[in-house]
Amino acid sequence: MSDQSTTTVSPLNKKYILEDYRTVVESRETALAGRKEVFMGKAKFGIFGDGKEVPQVAMARAFQKGDWRSGYYRDQTFMMAIGEMSIQEFFAQLYAHTDIEAEPASGGRMMNGHFGTRWIAEDGSWKSQSDTCNVASDISPTAGQMPRIVGLGYASKLYRHVEELQGEAFEKFSHQGNEVVFSTIGNASTSEGMFLETINAVGVMQLPVVMSVWDDQYGISVGPEHHTVKQSISKALAGFQRTEEHPGIEIFEVKGWDYPALFETYQKAAQLAREQHIPCLVHVIEVTQPQGHSTSGSHERYKNEERLHWEAEFDCVKQMRSWVIAEGYATEEELNTLELEAKKKVRDEKNAAFKAFLDSMAPLRKQVIELLERLADSSEEHTEKINAIADGLKNGFNPIKMDNIKAVKKALRLTRKKTSPARVALIKWLETAMAQHREEYNTLLYCEDERSALKVTEVAKSYDQDPEMVDGREIINQYFKKALENDPRVFAFGEDVGKIGDVNQGMAGVQDIFGELRVHDTSIREMTIIGEGTGAAMRGLRPIAEIQYLDYLVYALNTLTDDLACLHHRTAGGQKAPLIIRTRGHRLEGVWHSGSPISMILGSLRGMYILTPRNFTQAAGMYNTLLKGDDPALVIECLNGYRLKEAMPNNLGEYTVPLGRPEVLRAGTDVTVVTYGSMCRIIMAAAEELAQVGISVEVIDAQTLVPFDLEHRIVASVQKTNRVVFADEDVQGGASAYLMQKVLDEQNAYQYLDSQPICISSEDHRPAYGSDGDFFSKPSAESVFDRIYQMMHEFDPETYPEIY
Numbered sequence: 001m002s003d004q005s006t007t008t009v010s011p012l013n014k015k016y017i018l019e020d021y022r023t024v025v026e027s028r029e030t031a032l033a034g035r036k037e038v039f040m041g042k043a044k045f046g047i048f049g050d051g052k053e054v055p056q057v058a059m060a061r062a063f064q065k066g067d068w069r070s071g072y073y074r075d076q077t078f079m080m081a082i083g084e085m086s087i088q089e090f091f092a093q094l095y096a097h098t099d100i101e102a103e104p105a106s107g108g109r110m111m112n113g114h115f116g117t118r119w120i121a122e123d124g125s126w127k128s129q130s131d132t133c134n135v136a137s138d139i140s141p142t143a144g145q146m147p148r149i150v151g152l153g154y155a156s157k158l159y160r161h162v163e164e165l166q167g168e169a170f171e172k173f174s175h176q177g178n179e180v181v182f183s184t185i186g187n188a189s190t191s192e193g194m195f196l197e198t199i200n201a202v203g204v205m206q207l208p209v210v211m212s213v214w215d216d217q218y219g220i221s222v223g224p225e226h227h228t229v230k231q232s233i234s235k236a237l238a239g240f241q242r243t244e245e246h247p248g249i250e251i252f253e254v255k256g257w258d259y260p261a262l263f264e265t266y267q268k269a270a271q272l273a274r275e276q277h278i279p280c281l282v283h284v285i286e287v288t289q290p291q292g293h294s295t296s297g298s299h300e301r302y303k304n305e306e307r308l309h310w311e312a313e314f315d316c317v318k319q320m321r322s323w324v325i326a327e328g329y330a331t332e333e334e335l336n337t338l339e340l341e342a343k344k345k346v347r348d349e350k351n352a353a354f355k356a357f358l359d360s361m362a363p364l365r366k367q368v369i370e371l372l373e374r375l376a377d378s379s380e381e382h383t384e385k386i387n388a389i390a391d392g393l394k395n396g397f398n399p400i401k402m403d404n405i406k407a408v409k410k411a412l413r414l415t416r417k418k419t420s421p422a423r424v425a426l427i428k429w430l431e432t433a434m435a436q437h438r439e440e441y442n443t444l445l446y447c448e449d450e451r452s453a454l455k456v457t458e459v460a461k462s463y464d465q466d467p468e469m470v471d472g473r474e475i476i477n478q479y480f481k482k483a484l485e486n487d488p489r490v491f492a493f494g495e496d497v498g499k500i501g502d503v504n505q506g507m508a509g510v511q512d513i514f515g516e517l518r519v520h521d522t523s524i525r526e527m528t529i530i531g532e533g534t535g536a537a538m539r540g541l542r543p544i545a546e547i548q549y550l551d552y553l554v555y556a557l558n559t560l561t562d563d564l565a566c567l568h569h570r571t572a573g574g575q576k577a578p579l580i581i582r583t584r585g586h587r588l589e590g591v592w593h594s595g596s597p598i599s600m601i602l603g604s605l606r607g608m609y610i611l612t613p614r615n616f617t618q619a620a621g622m623y624n625t626l627l628k629g630d631d632p633a634l635v636i637e638c639l640n641g642y643r644l645k646e647a648m649p650n651n652l653g654e655y656t657v658p659l660g661r662p663e664v665l666r667a668g669t670d671v672t673v674v675t676y677g678s679m680c681r682i683i684m685a686a687a688e689e690l691a692q693v694g695i696s697v698e699v700i701d702a703q704t705l706v707p708f709d710l711e712h713r714i715v716a717s718v719q720k721t722n723r724v725v726f727a728d729e730d731v732q733g734g735a736s737a738y739l740m741q742k743v744l745d746e747q748n749a750y751q752y753l754d755s756q757p758i759c760i761s762s763e764d765h766r767p768a769y770g771s772d773g774d775f776f777s778k779p780s781a782e783s784v785f786d787r788i789y790q791m792m793h794e795f796d797p798e799t800y801p802e803i804y
Helices: 014-039 053-062 076-081 087-095 148-161 193-205 259-276 305-313 316-326 332-378 383-395 401-414 421-441 472-486 510-514 526-538 550-564 598-604 616-628 679-691 713-721 735-746 770-777 781-795
Strands: 068-070 181-186 209-214 250-255 280-285 469-471 490-494 519-521 542-546 580-585 609-611 633-638 645-647 663-666 671-675 697-701 704-706 724-727 758-760
Touching: 014 053, 014 076, 014 087, 014 316, 014 332, 053 076, 053 181, 053 209, 053 259, 053 316, 068 148, 076 087, 087 332, 148 181, 148 193, 148 209, 148 526, 193 209, 193 526, 209 259, 250 259, 259 280, 259 316, 316 332, 332 383, 332 401, 332 421, 383 401, 401 421, 469 472, 472 490, 472 510, 472 616, 472 645, 490 526, 510 519, 526 542, 526 550, 526 580, 550 580, 550 598, 580 616, 598 609, 598 704, 598 735, 609 616, 616 633, 616 645, 663 679, 671 679, 671 713, 671 781, 679 697, 679 724, 679 781, 697 713, 713 724, 713 735, 724 735, 724 781, 735 758, 758 781
Parallel strands: 068 181, 181 209, 209 280, 250 280, 490 519, 490 542, 542 580, 580 633, 609 633, 671 697, 671 724, 724 758
Antiparallel strands: 469 645, 609 704, 663 697
């Protein structure tokens, strides 16, 4: 382990030092002022980076254009130092200003301290990443920023070593793989599995990562004795230290108040990562947190007097100030002047941010007040109450958009029994304002530009006159070969994906053709498989990440829901990661290989498309659609369908399957059954049996659950049959309830029903092992027959008498 001290001579100069000290002071003043703004009621919550200022300016000196940061909410000084966040922008985020120009990280959608740069243009195209400082959007969950650094780093490896990615078309994404990924995390969060899984992966893969641990000993109130073996992450990870015999990680330990040692440490670490792709851990110890964890509490509650005294003495700003004076880089008077200038700058930019925030809402508020006063004048019965509502807006303490809407709705409720031009005008204002606020808060969950997967041109599949019948696995295998051949950005990875071509042979032989960089195996690490895909997709590549079985998706759920699924929305379209996740599920054998937890997925992964192909011909078309668009998606292949025969299309790799368009598999007149995935075969078998007793079933494959039936085709079927069944393999009240809400509520199909709608689902427990276990745990053709027959019996008992 490398140990840096102040005796080492670093390549520093007066210009750098005073620039850094100014940034340090401005950042500290920003944190102090931000806390006060929250306590004054001008912001809801505040979390700041005080105590980490000096390490962050040192890290910024090693950061180059094209590099990446994946950090967390303490890194405000770093963002200021690399020029990617102004003080005014910091406060704009604190106030939740929804103007992208004012608050570019998220357009007011994320709380303060959540940083990010915008590398997607307004039209959805990729901006250049090689000549900018790139910051992946922060998330609050501790250690959640870790998994994606695997992909951010692996992208550099691909751009350096894959010849097809060396061309001019990819220059805006990489300088031949010279980019370093700088990651930050707090000491307490290194106890998270995501950190440990990530640090192992970057060590195994030898990725250009510099990971910094800001160690102030605490995790809110919890001390170091509860966090880490040996109370030191660098000591705990000593076995990861690289040696001449074994690759690993270069580990540094350095004090958070020692500016010259920090400067040299980061220069060395960045050079190792950039030139040799050697990952580095920089354990920054003796860090302080002067204002405590956040505005939600004070650290005096859990730190003793001795600790508080030490923190005051070894505050990094104070220590850097003393060093600057002692080394003769500035006099005390010069620093006093600099500090006064910093205070004024922070005050001015804070005030400018708050004024801009209030001014952005003033026109709407003025309109509301005028309309309310007009309504009051025209209302004989409620004049006094409506004027009181208007006065509340006039005199309220920093009224916000919500106050406008509440006031308008209250006035309209009061006057609900009488119409007037003033009331009509107020209703029109409400409609316009709600549309505007929807744009500010509720849009961009998915791509809405021309790169949306929903806008991909449909190309129909075609067949030879006498098509070859092959196993489904052969179709998907041939498709993946074409996908990698057609686009050098495409690469695939996961457990057993490389050498053996995945456990179901969908990737058989693909690594032999395209090499280990583009088709590679991973260890058992679902969280960082998704992280690898997310980070690589952020850098313009098109990864296909495999989770071996759908049941195992839960291991990666944190990264999927907290990072990938919400990325496009939380950055207001400023960032995207078009990752395709390939898995297989629905039914096979036993408790952990037959799961279909679709309701969990639907509830967690909005922001991703959820595709459920019934066979591999459909799956190939869906993958092709996704690769032509820029939305992230989960594709759930049928686990028991790899050896079922299908006709081989003659335009594999060209045809597409539109998302959000159901397909009628069997026409019928008595009842509509909506299903998806492996259940399509079950329902088709049941429909054949039901036909023999005179019941005509229309079978509809939803194909994609998100998006779902965008053209409302299912309601047309229900209008014809007047009955509907929703069938799937999730637990009761799970995905079938989602299907029912979409059709009966959203499509208003309830009005066409002559019978009670029913849901057919699995039992609430995990599927039991064996064929009998499957039969008695999940829907079968027999149980489907019985439920639909019972529906028809209740409608017409004479024609359909009870059987059992």
